[in-house]
Amino acid sequence: MPAETPRATNGARAQRSAARREAILAAALDEFSAQGFTAARLDDVARRAGVAKGTIYLHFRDKEALFQELIGSVLAPFVDTLEAALAADIPARAMADQIVELFVTQVYGTRRQEVIRLIVTEGPRFPSLAEFYYRHVLSRVMAAMREWMRRAAARGELASDAFIRFPQLMGAPAIVAILWHGLFERFEPLDVRAFLHAQLDLVFGRKPCGE
Amino acid sequence: MPAETPRATNGARAQRSAARREAILAAALDEFSAQGFTAARLDDVARRAGVAKGTIYLHFRDKEALFQELIGSVLAPFVDTLEAALAADIPARAMADQIVELFVTQVYGTRRQEVIRLIVTEGPRFPSLAEFYYRHVLSRVMAAMREWMRRAAARGELASDAFIRFPQLMGAPAIVAILWHGLFERFEPLDVRAFLHAQLDLVFGRKPCGE
Amino acid sequence: MPAETPRATNGARAQRSAARREAILAAALDEFSAQGFTAARLDDVARRAGVAKGTIYLHFRDKEALFQELIGSVLAPFVDTLEAALAADIPARAMADQIVELFVTQVYGTRRQEVIRLIVTEGPRFPSLAEFYYRHVLSRVMAAMREWMRRAAARGELASDAFIRFPQLMGAPAIVAILWHGLFERFEPLDVRAFLHAQLDLVFGRKPCGE
Amino acid sequence: MPAETPRATNGARAQRSAARREAILAAALDEFSAQGFTAARLDDVARRAGVAKGTIYLHFRDKEALFQELIGSVLAPFVDTLEAALAADIPARAMADQIVELFVTQVYGTRRQEVIRLIVTEGPRFPSLAEFYYRHVLSRVMAAMREWMRRAAARGELASDAFIRFPQLMGAPAIVAILWHGLFERFEPLDVRAFLHAQLDLVFGRKPCGE
DNA sequence: GATGAATGAGGGTTCATTCAT
DNA sequence: TATGAATGAACCCTCATTCAT
Numbered sequence: 069m070p071a072e073t074p075r076a077t078n079g080a081r082a083q084r085s086a087a088r089r090e091a092i093l094a095a096a097l098d099e100f101s102a103q104g105f106t107a108a109r110l111d112d113v114a115r116r117a118g119v120a121k122g123t124i125y126l127h128f129r130d131k132e133a134l135f136q137e138l139i140g141s142v143l144a145p146f147v148d149t150l151e152a153a154l155a156a157d158i159p160a161r162a163m164a165d166q167i168v169e170l171f172v173t174q175v176y177g178t179r180r181q182e183v184i185r186l187i188v189t190e191g192p193r194f195p196s197l198a199e200f201y202y203r204h205v206l207s208r209v210m211a212a213m214r215e216w217m218r219r220a221a222a223r224g225e226l227a228s229d230a231f232i233r234f235p236q237l238m239g240a241p242a243i244v245a246i247l248w249h250g251l252f253e254r255f256e257p258l259d260v261r262a263f264l265h266a267q268l269d270l271v272f273g274r275k276p277c278g279e
Numbered sequence: 280m281p282a283e284t285p286r287a288t289n290g291a292r293a294q295r296s297a298a299r300r301e302a303i304l305a306a307a308l309d310e311f312s313a314q315g316f317t318a319a320r321l322d323d324v325a326r327r328a329g330v331a332k333g334t335i336y337l338h339f340r341d342k343e344a345l346f347q348e349l350i351g352s353v354l355a356p357f358v359d360t361l362e363a364a365l366a367a368d369i370p371a372r373a374m375a376d377q378i379v380e381l382f383v384t385q386v387y388g389t390r391r392q393e394v395i396r397l398i399v400t401e402g403p404r405f406p407s408l409a410e411f412y413y414r415h416v417l418s419r420v421m422a423a424m425r426e427w428m429r430r431a432a433a434r435g436e437l438a439s440d441a442f443i444r445f446p447q448l449m450g451a452p453a454i455v456a457i458l459w460h461g462l463f464e465r466f467e468p469l470d471v472r473a474f475l476h477a478q479l480d481l482v483f484g485r486k487p488c489g490e
Numbered sequence: 491m492p493a494e495t496p497r498a499t500n501g502a503r504a505q506r507s508a509a510r511r512e513a514i515l516a517a518a519l520d521e522f523s524a525q526g527f528t529a530a531r532l533d534d535v536a537r538r539a540g541v542a543k544g545t546i547y548l549h550f551r552d553k554e555a556l557f558q559e560l561i562g563s564v565l566a567p568f569v570d571t572l573e574a575a576l577a578a579d580i581p582a583r584a585m586a587d588q589i590v591e592l593f594v595t596q597v598y599g600t601r602r603q604e605v606i607r608l609i610v611t612e613g614p615r616f617p618s619l620a621e622f623y624y625r626h627v628l629s630r631v632m633a634a635m636r637e638w639m640r641r642a643a644a645r646g647e648l649a650s651d652a653f654i655r656f657p658q659l660m661g662a663p664a665i666v667a668i669l670w671h672g673l674f675e676r677f678e679p680l681d682v683r684a685f686l687h688a689q690l691d692l693v694f695g696r697k698p699c700g701e
Numbered sequence: 702m703p704a705e706t707p708r709a710t711n712g713a714r715a716q717r718s719a720a721r722r723e724a725i726l727a728a729a730l731d732e733f734s735a736q737g738f739t740a741a742r743l744d745d746v747a748r749r750a751g752v753a754k755g756t757i758y759l760h761f762r763d764k765e766a767l768f769q770e771l772i773g774s775v776l777a778p779f780v781d782t783l784e785a786a787l788a789a790d791i792p793a794r795a796m797a798d799q800i801v802e803l804f805v806t807q808v809y810g811t812r813r814q815e816v817i818r819l820i821v822t823e824g825p826r827f828p829s830l831a832e833f834y835y836r837h838v839l840s841r842v843m844a845a846m847r848e849w850m851r852r853a854a855a856r857g858e859l860a861s862d863a864f865i866r867f868p869q870l871m872g873a874p875a876i877v878a879i880l881w882h883g884l885f886e887r888f889e890p891l892d893v894r895a896f897l898h899a900q901l902d903l904v905f906g907r908k909p910c911g912e
Numbered sequence: 913g914a915t916g917a918a919t920g921a922g923g924g925t926t927c928a929t930t931c932a933t
Numbered sequence: 934t935a936t937g938a939a940t941g942a943a944c945c946c947t948c949a950t951t952c953a954t
Contacts, residue, residue, distance in 0.1 A: 256418075542936040552928075
């Protein structure tokens with residue numbers, strides 16, 4: 069059907085365009101991670117993405133917009149996953165184990181690790197970035213965690229209310245694992261799973277007191 | 280005493296020189312903290328320090344050397360304090376409380392907070408900085424903590440060995456408190472003392488087991 | 491008539507093409523007038539003309555050719571009108587009044603004003619433009635004016651030969667009126683007709699000598 | 702006196718700095734005149750001035766500030782001269798001749814010609830430039846001219862009030878002479894003095910009517 | 913030692929032009 | 934013929950570093 073040719077053509081174009089956009093985002097993540105936002109050069113991003121420098125500006129208003137969209141596009145999908153997981157009705161410790169697993173496979177083992185590191189390293193200079201992350205990621209994750217904790221506490225599965233008051237205690241070791249990986253892994257490797265489970269042991273007790 | 284005049288003069292000169300050096304370091308910490316290493320401008324450092332731009336180069340080889348010396352000069356003294364504190368022979372929980380207090384007053388409430396944030400934010404781009412910090416600060420602090428934990432465990436004061444295997448679990452909330460302060464304090468303030476004590480409650484139990 | 495369909499189609503095509511060309515020229519005049527040749531962007535010209543950027547290059551070799559054709563196409567028709575008017579055999583002062591009216595309605599009140607301004611503002615950077623304008627417009631207008639003046643002088647209608655030696659004296663206020671309009675109208679409006687008639691009063695005397 | 706050495710040194714520095722500033726202004730006038738503001742490249746300005754590109758920014762905030770200061774610094778002194786000349790109490794025609802001479806020697810024969818051309822060519826794109834010129838040059842000159850004309854009219858030296866109502870009539874040929882010089886001189890040279898005096902003849906009458 | 917004017921390489925961004933569709 | 938995504942050279946401006954005073 070010749071009538072489809074233009075559609076197919078347009079589709080091919082749109083596809084190529086989308087592919088370039090993704091290539092630019094991936095290259096930008098590489099460069100921003102390696103050099104930091106300010107020191108990263110769009111020249112290098114373009115070369116790494118295999119496009120001309122001007123092409124970046126067809127997809128992103130400027131360097132900062134590229135950075136912001138990079139952060140947003142990588143983390144958004146994960147928040148949904150995490151919220152869905154936290155809504156399940158399973159025993160607290162099993163849930164905690166599952167969240168650790170989710171973090172290790174969906175964050176620590178992926179480029180999301182680099183994105184989180186970028187939020188930590190560049191956030192202080194990008195108030196809007198910190199705000200975006202807080203509103204769209206952090207506050208949602210913390211709310212979901214608090215809700216889950218409350219249900220667990222109601223079932224008497226928590227030895228302490230520390231976690232409810234400070235959901236950050238669950239995230240802290242995860243953040244530190246990411247930072248450790250980038251800074252000190254070469255001097256002293258860290259077993260992420262064991263590390264995170266150790267924190268869980270503190271919350272739930274490895275073996276409950278007296279058992 | 281005229282004989283002393285030259286010495287006194289030299290002394291005064293050296294004093295003025297040292298004062299300038301300190302002023303430059305303080306100004307550099309301000310600017311690096313506010314802008315990040317790459318975006319910070321030596322022009323602003325000089326203006327803030329009240330010296331000419333060229334003067335910086337009389338004290339530091341280049342921008343990077345200034346940054347490295349800045350980091351190195353601030354944390355070292357604190358390690359001694361911490362090691363000394365950890366060597367004391369007091370009950371584990373009391374010791375932990377004391378360390379929290381030390382952190383809050385000697386780190387969180389001082390410029391050391393900014394230095395630690397700089398290590399986290401700039402470390403990925405300065406491998407030598409990460410190494411310096413690991414060797415001269417982190418590994419010493421972790422060793423001292425492990426030793427203290429071991430003594431506490433021997434006295435049966437620890438509900439879990441998680442802390443011994445991962446001393447980072449004690450540091451994680453402290454690091455996260457510093458990062459939170461710079462990133463999200465304006466959206467959701469964090470009570471640092473309560474936060475760190477909540478983690479201690481996990482380790483030692485809010486109320487010891489069986490009480 | 492099926493035989494005509496292709497011709498009609500071709501005619502329609504040619505018509506559409508010519509319409510696009512005109513739209514581009516009109517849009518270009520807008521943009522060049524507002525921004526100047528160098529600062530004007532073909533992107534804006536295309537958008538304003540309702541065509542794609544590439545379409546411009548189907549009608550004009552490059553930005554400079556577009557500019558030159560724009561200038562050339564607007565003024566030429568007017569020269570014929572002016573020459574015809576100047577050939578009429580009427581009293582000098584009446585003729586002068588008529589020329590002023592022609593300028594006000596056919597130049598000052600139309601897009602030709604913008605074109606003349608462009609010749610003045612961009613001419614220094616486009617020697618070929620200045621030459622084209624001189625050869626096809628200015629020299630012809632000046633020659634026609636001189637001829638008219640000579641006839642008027644022969645009839646004793648001119649108080650001075652200044653105008654014959656320097657026909658530019660007639661054009662000068664007209665040019666200045668155009669420039670004033672673009673530069674200072676907002677600070678001090680200028681009544682163009684009165685202004686030009688004032689110059690005529692100088693040449694012919696407000697009331698002819700001796701009356 | 703050794704005490705003077707620093708002063709002399711500072712003086713030499715300041716002198717060199719001022720010389721550079723002047724060199725930049727002169728080079729900028731060259732480039733802006735030849736290329737127009739937008740097309741002129743600061744690289745070329747720097748090369749022509751014999752300084753590094755960055756040096757321009759030690760003296761001028763940006764390209765636009767360089768342009769504005771250029772205009773202002775060249776014309777300001779002349780306005781004083783002109784106002785002073787117009788205040789003198791001499792016969793109108795003698796004054797007019799003197800003003801023509803002033804224009805020919807102090808404007809047309811100097812770089813001021815280029816500056817005036819720049820105001821005309823770049824003014825439409827620089828509202829602030831047009832405003833500056835109107836407020837600090839044009840309105841002052843026109844006011845001084847009107848005042849002079851009024852005195853001349855009171856003495857019965859003017860054949861027409863056209864000049865009082867439109868002082869622009871005196872400036873128009875001067876402006877046109879400048880534009881002609883840049884655009885058409887190579888095709889048809891213009892005797893500026895004769896041209897301007899021809900306009901004066903219109904105002905004052907070469908020989909008064911009937912004489 | 914101290915200064916700060918001068919340097920010039922470097923990077924973000926723009927935009928005329930091309931060309932595959 | 935018309936499109937508009939892609940290109941990459943060009944240009945303004947910054948800022949680490951130097952050096953004459």
